Amino acid sequence: MTINRQILLVSRPTGEATLDNFHLAAPELPELGDGQVLVRNFYLSLDPYMRGRMSDAKSYAPPQPLDTVMIGATVGEVIESRNPDWQPGDAVTAMFGWQEYGISDGSNLRRLHDTSVPMSAYLGAAGMPGVTAWYGLNKIIAPKAGETVVVSAASGAVGSVVGQLAKRAGCRVVGIAGGEQKCAYVVETLGFDACVDYKAGNVYDALRGAAPDGIDGYFENVGGEVFDAVMRNLNAHSRIALCGMIAGYNGEPIPMKYPSLLLTQRVKLEGFIIMEHLDIWPQALKELTEAISAGELRYRESMTQGIESAPAAFLGLLKGENFGKQIVRLV
Amino acid sequence: MTINRQILLVSRPTGEATLDNFHLAAPELPELGDGQVLVRNFYLSLDPYMRGRMSDAKSYAPPQPLDTVMIGATVGEVIESRNPDWQPGDAVTAMFGWQEYGISDGSNLRRLHDTSVPMSAYLGAAGMPGVTAWYGLNKIIAPKAGETVVVSAASGAVGSVVGQLAKRAGCRVVGIAGGEQKCAYVVETLGFDACVDYKAGNVYDALRGAAPDGIDGYFENVGGEVFDAVMRNLNAHSRIALCGMIAGYNGEPIPMKYPSLLLTQRVKLEGFIIMEHLDIWPQALKELTEAISAGELRYRESMTQGIESAPAAFLGLLKGENFGKQIVRLV
Structure with a gap:
């Protein structure tokens, strides 16, 4: 039995977002179904756009529904697979949100080929x-x-x-x-x-x-x-x-x-x-990963440890307290 | 001896522009020199951009110098010429400003060919x-x-x-x-x-x-x-x-x-x-004059009479008191 700790949005901010808007849940992971893949998330990205999703004001994206896992990009590794396209050990990025594990049918996973770039960079300069x-x-x-x-x-x-x-x-x-x-x-x-x-x-x-x-x-x-x-x-x-x-x-x-x-x-x-500009992603990612590999594009990360640290780290990001790309390490 | 009545900018507004910012002068016209053309202005255009020129705040154009004739587009007729390219009776547009006559070497005159469009329209829909x-x-x-x-x-x-x-x-x-x-x-x-x-x-x-x-x-x-x-x-x-x-x-x-x-x-x-987009003027003017000639593009003019009416008409324009293109008739 594996516990998948996750952060839910449980209320919408009025004015400043606060820790009370979030709740740490710890459900059990279900068994994998046919065709499914289980991913262990190594890193979670925290980004300013998430603040917009917390509100229900009109915006370019629908608001995050209450009592669901906060949206977010993740990078991690397949640890179990009932899908022939994916093997344990495959490195992937996905939008699994603020949680330690993710289950997918594979359609929303992107495989990471270039191991010359550190995994967490796919949430920042290479992402x-x-x-x-x-x-x-x-x-x-x-x-x-x-x-x-x-x-x-x-x-x-x-x-x-x-x-x-x-x-x-x-x-x-x-x-x-x-x-x-x-x-x-x-x-x-x-x-x-x-x-x-x-x-x-x-x-x-x-x-x-x-x-x-x-x-x-x-x-x-x-x-x-x-x-x-x-x-x-x-x-x-x-x-x-x-x-x-x-x-x-x-x-x-x-x-x-x-x-x-x-x-x-x-x-x-x-x-x-x-x-909304998916057409330029391949060219941009190619240039960015090449520049990072060549040491010509530098970046800095601000990392906290454990899914339970995500809400406070996110509130800090909104106040400019981070220094570099804000990431939560989950392993 | 011909008097050329004209409106000078004599002070800059602090806040709202007022009649005091303008002065009606009435100098004599000088004799034409070799190569020069004398134009009788029939209509003067009043446009919102002129308000910007009255101030010396940073803008896309330098401020209008004090004690000079206010800037503005005019349309009129050549009445005397010592330039072989221009004959009395030629209809022209120019930027002679707020005055009854203009003298030019011809370089800044644009000849009006299409007589199917009323002359004043060249200051508005066809200008x-x-x-x-x-x-x-x-x-x-x-x-x-x-x-x-x-x-x-x-x-x-x-x-x-x-x-x-x-x-x-x-x-x-x-x-x-x-x-x-x-x-x-x-x-x-x-x-x-x-x-x-x-x-x-x-x-x-x-x-x-x-x-x-x-x-x-x-x-x-x-x-x-x-x-x-x-x-x-x-x-x-x-x-x-x-x-x-x-x-x-x-x-x-x-x-x-x-x-x-x-x-x-x-x-x-x-x-x-x-x-700053002179390249598109020919195509735009062609389409506009054709549409006006064909009766497919309508416009309305708000006309005052005499150069002395220009300052008050201009202040009214800034307050939206005009109804249609604001023009001063000078003949």
Whole structure:
């Protein structure tokens, strides 16, 4: 008899999400049926989009139903199979959610071939966050060498990839992150040209200094005041890839202070959801895994231990307390 | 000796523009030099963009220098020429500004060939406003038949063309205008499917009723609360052509209340200035003049008489007091 510990969403937040919204359950695993596969999840990904699913406000995806396992990407290994296509030991990614095991008929599993990349990277730079960075940068911002690209949440799973890809494209790259430690990492380890610490105040002036020629491309993960400060530094014909607005996820909508700049600077802005662009995934994943294998694309993980740690780690992520891609280790 | 009455900008507005910002001057016309052409302006165009030139805030164009003739498009006739390329009687458009006459070396004159279109139309539906409508609709919104397109300032020079072109493209078209009279015109004369009177309050609910399937394309001339109400009715993958934000031209910037909708609805938004897209002018003007000649594109003019009427007419335009394309008749 195997216990499968899992985190359920049991109530919706009013304002800030809290630990009370989650519940640790520990059901037994059922026997496998014909054609089924049992996967032991090694790592669970925690991502900002999950906050949206906790609410029942209108959004691009239906809300997570109450009393079900929280949605989430996982990576792990097949440990039992009654399906001829899958063998114990096969490494797979899936969307099993916040739990220790997953059962599948195989249709929603993706096999991991490239063992030169650490398994957990498939939840970050070699997974959805990496592809998100790749799409927004290449397909929306489409930077030219010599242009200045700015990215918020620069030390995070998406932002760190955006900046490194923009550097490879020959741009001046400025990150925005919270705190000296993250900023030091962004410049010294990731190789950005500069980083603005939004917690130090006056983001507008700091950006002016870090991007003296103005901003041509902006990859937005944060929203709120950081967004306003960036907008006031935009050049004519700049492009904004709108990927996330985590600053407003926990409460009231945060207005954009100067929307008329979108007109006077002739800005092109595009909001996107990476799951709607499945056509570019193969190319993006190929480039990302090659760059990681070659040591040319660096990333950092913020790891907690055990499924029971997921709710607190997730709430920390919403407050920017993580440093790098937030992952829960389940083994 | 001919007097050329003209309106100068003599001070910059602080907040609302006022009559005091303008001054009527009456200098004598100089003798024509070799190669020069004298044009009698018949009509002067008044357009919202002029408000931006009155201020010295950072914008896409440099501010109008003080104590010079206000910028503006004109249409008129050559009355004297010392240039072999131009003859008295030639009809021309130019940017002579707010004055009764203009002198040119010919390089900035555009000859009007098509006499099937009234001369004043070259300042409206067959001129810059018409091309603006054509570009934003076709190149940014790119509507598909069956989609719903909304346009603000719907009875105005730009909005009226946007809606009629969208109808020709097979869309459901909803206008937004100020007052019952303008709304009746938009539906009954221009042929829009519906029109929302923003002065009647609750634009959000009215739009929900007028666009029951949601909004796929929005052509923005206004900004402010109207924009917020439209945004809350946007469909996924909708497009916004950002052409003007007249609501904020006279004072403090007006925030956008729900910028996160740009992300959740995966909106594509583009601010544009039609003078930066000269490549599309010939095609757009051809289509527009043909449609006007064929009686398939209707427009309305709001005309005042005499150059001295321009400042008050312009201030009225900023408040939406005009009804149709605002023009000053100079003859």
